[in-house]
Amino acid sequence: xxxxxxxxxxxxxxxxxxxxxxxxxxxxxxxxxxxxxxxxxxxxxxxxxxxxxxxxxxxxxxxxxxxxxxxxxxxxxxxxxxxxxxxxxxxxxxxxxxxxxxxxxxxxxxxxxxxxxxxxxxxxxxxxxxxxxxxxxxxxxxxxxxxxxxxxxxxxxxxxxxxxxxxxxxxxxxxxxxxxxxxxxxxxxxxxxxxxxxxxxxxxxxxxxxxxxxxxxxxxxxxxxxxxxxxxxxxxxxxxxxxxxxxxxxxxxxxxxxxxxxxxxxxxxxxxxxxxxxxxxxxxxxxxxxxxxxxxxxxxxxxxxxxx
Amino acid sequence: xxxxxxxxxxxxxxxxxxxxxxxxxxxxxxxxxxxxxxxxxxxxxxxxxxxxxxxxxxxxxxxxxxxxxxxxxxxxxxxxxxxxxxxxxxxxxxxxxxxxxxxxxxxxxxxxxxxxxxxxxxxxxxxxxxxxxxxxxxxxxxxxxxxxxxxxxxxxxxxxxxxxxxxxxxxxxxxxxxxxxxxxxxxxxxxxxxxxxxxxxxxxxxxxxxxxxxxxxxxxxxxxxxxxxxxxxxxxxxxxxxxxxxxxxxxxxxxxxxxxxxxxxxxxxxxxxxxxxxxxxxxxxxxxxxxxxxxxxxxxxxxxxxxx
Numbered sequence: 001x002x003x004x005x006x007x008x009x010x011x012x013x014x015x016x017x018x019x020x021x022x023x024x025x026x027x028x029x030x031x032x033x034x035x036x037x038x039x040x041x042x043x044x045x046x047x048x049x050x051x052x053x054x055x056x057x058x059x060x061x062x063x064x065x066x067x068x069x070x071x072x073x074x075x076x077x078x079x080x081x082x083x084x085x086x087x088x089x090x091x092x093x094x095x096x097x098x099x100x101x102x103x104x105x106x107x108x109x110x111x112x113x114x115x116x117x118x119x120x121x122x123x124x125x126x127x128x129x130x131x132x133x134x135x136x137x138x139x140x141x142x143x144x145x146x147x148x149x150x151x152x153x154x155x156x157x158x159x160x161x162x163x164x165x166x167x168x169x170x171x172x173x174x175x176x177x178x179x180x181x182x183x184x185x186x187x188x189x190x191x192x193x194x195x196x197x198x199x200x201x202x203x204x205x206x207x208x209x210x211x212x213x214x215x216x217x218x219x220x221x222x223x224x225x226x227x228x229x230x231x232x233x234x235x236x237x238x239x240x241x242x243x244x245x246x247x248x249x250x251x252x253x254x255x256x257x258x259x260x261x262x263x264x265x266x267x268x269x270x271x272x273x274x275x276x277x278x279x280x281x282x283x284x285x286x287x288x289x290x291x292x293x294x295x296x297x298x299x300x301x302x303x304x305x306x307x308x
Numbered sequence: 309x310x311x312x313x314x315x316x317x318x319x320x321x322x323x324x325x326x327x328x329x330x331x332x333x334x335x336x337x338x339x340x341x342x343x344x345x346x347x348x349x350x351x352x353x354x355x356x357x358x359x360x361x362x363x364x365x366x367x368x369x370x371x372x373x374x375x376x377x378x379x380x381x382x383x384x385x386x387x388x389x390x391x392x393x394x395x396x397x398x399x400x401x402x403x404x405x406x407x408x409x410x411x412x413x414x415x416x417x418x419x420x421x422x423x424x425x426x427x428x429x430x431x432x433x434x435x436x437x438x439x440x441x442x443x444x445x446x447x448x449x450x451x452x453x454x455x456x457x458x459x460x461x462x463x464x465x466x467x468x469x470x471x472x473x474x475x476x477x478x479x480x481x482x483x484x485x486x487x488x489x490x491x492x493x494x495x496x497x498x499x500x501x502x503x504x505x506x507x508x509x510x511x512x513x514x515x516x517x518x519x520x521x522x523x524x525x526x527x528x529x530x531x532x533x534x535x536x537x538x539x540x541x542x543x544x545x546x547x548x549x550x551x552x553x554x555x556x557x558x559x560x561x562x563x564x565x566x567x568x569x570x571x572x573x574x575x576x577x578x579x580x581x582x583x584x585x586x587x588x589x590x591x592x593x594x595x596x597x598x599x600x601x602x603x604x605x606x607x608x609x610x611x612x613x614x615x616x
Binding site: 102 | 421438
């Protein structure tokens, strides 16, 4: 049957993009829409794999592109340059997201639910509640995992009271100890040894566009910034290759210490001044340490976006 | 006190833009946010004045422009070219809307609630419900009036089951006979005699932009298309002036018969081919009759947008 509705998060999917897609499929089925199917726009990262293994679930299938008129529901993103190939010609039925809105447009009215929360799954949690639909263990674990991932166990400045309230309630339904489970899950995502430098800089990379300036902010989580910096030289080679092939003005690679809530960023490209001006600090050896910075959305993107 | 949050609908405000702004102010106050204030981006039309007179209410104050950083809530629109001067630099806290999304972007996350319903007030009605907030007579009359206006008494193809359900419930709270009140209200809006041709073509005009093509779709409601067409010559002069001063590619002026649910459109500009191709019909004397067409959003805009 071909009139499936696809649900998917952004490219380079993180746990919220995968988990929220799967949760929205469950929610829509419980509401009576059965022709929905969660998809993914890229490889499953190790953190997300930990969640899937915990629940003994398969990952959604890979979606490479969509045809004209394909019905889709977006979660955890809206910008077309972060979405699937062909999105411009798809029929977007709904968006559920917690990011700024940009590089997005439709020719027809749609459902759009955005809230400035820490995580898409917190919005979905409220949709279960508003519709009086029961949350079962599977979706509770998925939503809890998404919240833990996006808020770094409620420590990121993106965290809202809504996320805290949702996670507290989901913890009970999921039957997990959030701190224990959460730290294991986050640590699973920091195992970067298997990745080539090329893979590392693309693992969780967001492409952005401001008045014609193209830039990328990539991020990896770690328990030791020092360990990752041992590979600085090959990382820079990989980043410079990205800049060249994608004609970027700036590439920012944030290495985030999830235990101490700091980041070291490597910045390359002809517009590194946007980073230096934004954080009022000079890059040394192409990098700078940013105390207390862990959130791309709340701490990196707005600052760089304003100065580029 | 200057940290007021302004709530407003689109330029050339119709009843939904004025009424929904006023209703959102009431809703926000009932939810505990008191520094909100409904505003309007243009003159009150005769239909809306009928509603205000019925409730013995003052119109919101005119808002000419906003300063950088001004906190605002948009209702019934999102496209910046339909919004207030300075909107690009404002801080948009929320959007409540039932239109397509385009020419809109923010640098930070926000609340965005769009649903493909016939009327913004139907979405606000559901917000009262979801938050368990009582709907009193004033807001019931306002919301009912918005729904009647946008759906032409539930006869427009934009009407959804949600609008019907909301209007049925609001009718009881408002203590009105929807058909009697609604027809009087709509008829009040069709009294076009006082308006100059220039005013008529701007009364309810939406500016749009597609890949650099600028076009306007304006609409007036009437109980006699023939009456309005008596002024075709001066209307064309006024339209051509708009095309010239605003450098438009196309101006479509729809004269909609609210009793029989049809429209006559006058189309001028170098891209009238978009109208002819879209409706597969030739313009004669710059006009064409469109059987069953009453909705700009659902029947005019998508067809013209696809062909321009």
